[in-house]
Amino acid sequence: MKALFNSFWRAAAYCLHPRVIALSLLPVALLAVLALGLGYFFWVPALDAVHSAFESWELLATMFKWLESVGLGDWKSVLAPMVIVFLTTPVLVIVSLLVVATMMAPAMLNLVARRRFPTLERRHGGSTAGSVAVSLGSTLIALIAIVLSIPLWFVPPLVLIVPPLIWGWLTYRVMSYDMLAEHADREERRTLMRRHRVRLLGMGVLSGYLGAAPSLVWASGAMFLPLAPVLVPVAIWIYTLVFAFSALWFAHFALAALAALRAEYTPAPLSPPPIELPAGDDPRPLLAVPPI
Secondary structure (H helix, E strand, O other): OHHHHHHHHHHHHHOOOHHHHHHHHHHHHHHHHHHHHHHHHHHHHHHHHHHHHHHHOHHHHHHHHHHHHOOOOOHHHHHHHHHHHHHHHHHHHHHHHHHHHHHHHHHHHHHHHHHHOOOOOOOOOOOHHHHHHHHHHHHHHHHHHHHHOHHHHHOHHHHOOHHHHHHHHHHHHHHHHHHHOOOOOHHHHHHHHHHOHHHHHHHHHHHHHHOOHHHHHHHHHHHOHHHHHHHHHHHHHHHHHHHHHHHHHHHHHHHHHHHHHHHHHOOOOOOOOOOOOOOOOOOOOOOOOOOO
16 A cells, blocks of 8 residues: 555656646647647538538428527527537547547656666567557457446446446556556566556546546536636646546556566575685785894
8 A cells, every 4th residue: 555655646746747747738739729720621611511401400490590580590600610619529639638648658657767767677568569459458348348337327326336447447457558568578567467456446446536527627618608618628638637647656556566576586696605715724814024
């Protein structure tokens, strides 16, 4: 538990590092660039497509005619941009977060390794293909478990326990592999994941609960539309910062556990054997006899 809390506060302190803050703000900047670029090239065609869809639906056409009759005809011009924003924002957010997550996990690992474990040998027991395989396989298992556990969500206590456990297991699997792939060999990684399974799973579950905080901000943006342009970027920044904290926490804990594991089987340096003198020799140094 001491190593668990030690890695926790170290990860929290590292979140104040300028590089971590810059990476956490990167998805917000990337989202703005993507939105401006897509808006410049596709805004007018998208508006025309939405207006055509409105006119092709009889129910919406009837509703707009009624709004015009009561003096609210401008709602049609307001609703079309809102539809485009609501349809494109989730896609842009997911793309931005995936790009930054791909960059952030190795950056957090290298930051911890360079500042705290500069002498820890890199044995390259994992690979990019292995990381992708573990991520995809674990995600598929987690999605199947989520679908099978949906009936349990109707039991009030279990809805707060089962999903975080599943996402915590997913975080534990993916983060443990990624944080040990560079430094540990295959046997060391298996030993550490078996020895610290409960601690790593607990770290994953807590990271899952921390990841729910941006969802509350996101929901607030959906409820209060005038504040959405402010609340949505704030939610993205908080989510990225939580991801950075989780990566730092796993990196600190995994590398410290790896260093401790290697210290267990590293033999202590042997003292030099005593020098054996022939029988009759006096080991004391000869005294210099002054000349007569």
